[in-house]
Amino acid sequence: MTALLALGTSLLWGLADFGGGLLTRRFPALTVVVVSQTLAVVVLSTVVLATGALDEAGPLLWYAVAAGVVGPAAMLAFYRALALGPMGVVSPLGSLGVVVPVGAGLLLGDRPGLLQFAGIAVAVVGVVLAGGPELRGAPVQRQAVLLTLLAAFGFGAVMALIAEASTTLTGLFLALFVQRVTNVAVGGAALWFSVRRGGRALPEDGGGLRAVAAALPALAFVGLADVAANGTYALAAQRGPVTVAAVLASLYPVVTALAARGVLKERLRAVQAAGAGLALVGTVLLATG
Numbered sequence: 001m002t003a004l005l006a007l008g009t010s011l012l013w014g015l016a017d018f019g020g021g022l023l024t025r026r027f028p029a030l031t032v033v034v035v036s037q038t039l040a041v042v043v044l045s046t047v048v049l050a051t052g053a054l055d056e057a058g059p060l061l062w063y064a065v066a067a068g069v070v071g072p073a074a075m076l077a078f079y080r081a082l083a084l085g086p087m088g089v090v091s092p093l094g095s096l097g098v099v100v101p102v103g104a105g106l107l108l109g110d111r112p113g114l115l116q117f118a119g120i121a122v123a124v125v126g127v128v129l130a131g132g133p134e135l136r137g138a139p140v141q142r143q144a145v146l147l148t149l150l151a152a153f154g155f156g157a158v159m160a161l162i163a164e165a166s167t168t169l170t171g172l173f174l175a176l177f178v179q180r181v182t183n184v185a186v187g188g189a190a191l192w193f194s195v196r197r198g199g200r201a202l203p204e205d206g207g208g209l210r211a212v213a214a215a216l217p218a219l220a221f222v223g224l225a226d227v228a229a230n231g232t233y234a235l236a237a238q239r240g241p242v243t244v245a246a247v248l249a250s251l252y253p254v255v256t257a258l259a260a261r262g263v264l265k266e267r268l269r270a271v272q273a274a275g276a277g278l279a280l281v282g283t284v285l286l287a288t289g
Contacts, residue, residue, distance in 0.1 A: 006249040055170075071179070081144045102243050105242030115285050
């Protein structure tokens with residue numbers, strides 16, 4: 001069950017990243033984050049009220065608040081690193097955040113078997129290669145590397161924090177709601193400051209609010225897929241071991257690359273195909289170890 005939930009997480013995160021990537025080609029990244037997360041808050045508020053999850057309020061929710069603060073900060077650092085480039089280095093480096101929940105799991109007592117340790121190593125290498133790293137070409141700016149590592153740490157921290165934010169299913173609904181409300185507050189503040197400093201909140205090619213309204217279904221999909229991924233990961237980590245759940249959940253770059261291949265007809269580079277294969281081998285080792 002842990003493996004299935006974690007693989008579901010990677011599928012959802014991969015599709016959410018693919019959808020978000022398409023949307024940020026037209027809308028500012030902060031706008032995509034704020035609107036998609038606001039739509040997720042609307043849906044989650046209904047779920048929380050319908051399930052009576054408010055009764056689960058307690059000190060564990062501070063983990064959800066922390067995840068809600070760290071998440072947008074990590075995303076902004078990642079987008080800034082992508083802007084500095086080269087993307088072929090930045091994107092796979094961002095997946096290294098998996099070391100945070102894996103390290104946390106080991107410190108908390110997880111002891112994977114030999115096959116699972118091998119699976120972790122193979123899967124992580126596969127994920128990095130699936131991002132299509134540029135081994136030659138433009139030099140990497142030091143600032144881009146630092147921002148990417150900061151983002152990776154943030155992504156991994158969110159995984160570790162959300163796994164600790166609840167102990168029950170209804171509590172998980174409330175934790176996800178609190179996390180998303182915090183996301184909207186932090187992202188909204190960042191968007192407001194960006195606009196005040198001359199940035200934009202609407203697409204440059206015109207359309208204004210009508211363009212945002214037309215894209216609401218896609219924005220809702222991105223926000224809800226991201227929420228669902230956080231939920232399935234938390235369930236996977238609670239069923240444990242965290243080390244297995246974290247690595248399998250971090251296969252999402254493979255899903256994003258395959259989605260780009262299927263929808264946008266982007267050709268997979270040889271290194272990406274090799275990475276996808278290694279990730280699959282690592283998955284089998286983790287699931288059977």
